[in-house]
Amino acid sequence: MSEYIVDVGQRHIREVNEEIQEACRRGDRIRVVNTLSRHNLGVGLPPGAELYFEGSVGYYCGGLNTGATVEIERNAGWAVGEGMSDGHITVGGYAGMSVGAAMMGGTIHVKGDAGPRCGVAMKAGNIVVEGRIGYQSGFMAHSGRIIALGGAGDSCADALWSAEVWVAGEVDSYGVDVVVKEPTAEEVAEVNAILEPLGLADSSHNWRKMISGERLWYFESRDASAWLMI
């Protein structure tokens, strides 16, 4: 597999993405340079593609990924891997707001911290954050797992549907309708199976598993004050 270099600079982003797609079709491994935090880099990548982004990227990098392996050297802007259905995205530094928004499968691994509403409305897949997840992470997440090893900000796991938020470390405050459960040994083994390939499995983690209290699944007038807290 040869390596193909894509230079971004101030070129039109559609032209850059067409060049990336063309290199994917050839089966090249792709190195994207001079990224300048530009938006929408590597959107809609095909299965089997391998990309490395030098430096930092802007919004929606790796969005709609259908099975590519993507590594971002430093930071990612909003919604890295938004709507992805499969594949693996690694962010070397900080990932901005709404990591993996509405994702439907695959794994996003953030080595630094993640911004607010990490995993917002995700439908499936896993998000692993080695640092801390921001304000209101897991907001209205339908399914899948958000796993944070370095704590969580305020309003954690707010208004969940059926997703789970696992946090090791401090949680500043819980969101609306959160229930904190003691995980079973089988559940911990499942999470460790996700962390193992990333080299992050560690039996000393003191997990807090957050799930929905299911009070907000249906509106009842007695819950009006809880709704107003959102």
Add this chain to the structure above:
Amino acid sequence: MCGIAGRILNAPGKVGRDLVELMDAQEHRGVDSTGFAIYGPPRDSGYVLRGMGFDKAAIDADVADLVHVIRDHGADLKADPQLLSDSAAHYCFRMEISDPRDLAAWVADADTLTDRIEIQSCGRSLEIIKDVGGAAAVADKHGVREMEGSHGLGHARLATESSVLPNASHPFWARPFSDVAIVHNGQITDYYTWREKLERQGYRFLTGNDSELIAVWVSDQMKDGLSMEQALKKSITSIDGVFTFMIANTDGIGFAKDRFAMKPLVVIDQGGDIAMATEEQAVRRVFTDECDVINYDGPSLTGLWGVGNRAMAA
């Protein structure tokens, strides 16, 4: 969705050029209008005025009426007014004047003319340039790239709460406080009630734009004795809506962000050489080398940056 930006230089220089770059990179966030607040070399006395008139057939008479009000308050023009008139329905003016006896009283009198001609900034240093169109178009028309100064703000507007009019675009001057300007990304939902309260105290608002409130609200709090930092913190629990706004005066730039953390702010600060913007790719137009960026992503945040690394009065 709007785009905002700020820039503080280590030493006075081409701040206009950098602000145009910052706004050009964010033009997709709001193409209705673009504006700049530029803090040029400060005067020991006298003010520079920027503004707009709306009846091109009556330019001479309306400008003369404004000059009469200036003279009524003990001030005068330091040079002939500079007028800019093109194919747009409005025209723009710039005037340099000596000190009126009482700034607030003079502004109140000048504001009786606002259906024909309005002052949009007044400062020892501040000049606000705003117009319909994108960053490059507004910069070309008004020579913004050539404007020098220590710091400034930029704004690209996508109108959500009020009409697309040249005078309803940002930045907004904190009428009648000299040298105070704001840019805002978001929507204020209770601006109408706040405006009524402030109007009862004698403040004047010229547009239907919700953001016009913020500049006056913060300045009024500071007039009542709060520091800028205290006023910014108070705004988070007092003003309802979605916002990240930046406010500038001659000392520097401050920002406040709402409780829901919807509107981003990204900053590169290299020893007091600072660029702030809604999007990281915009600040990377000014600092192109890979470097540390600060993401103000959390809720209920405020901050202050002083010009020349000066601490702002806390």
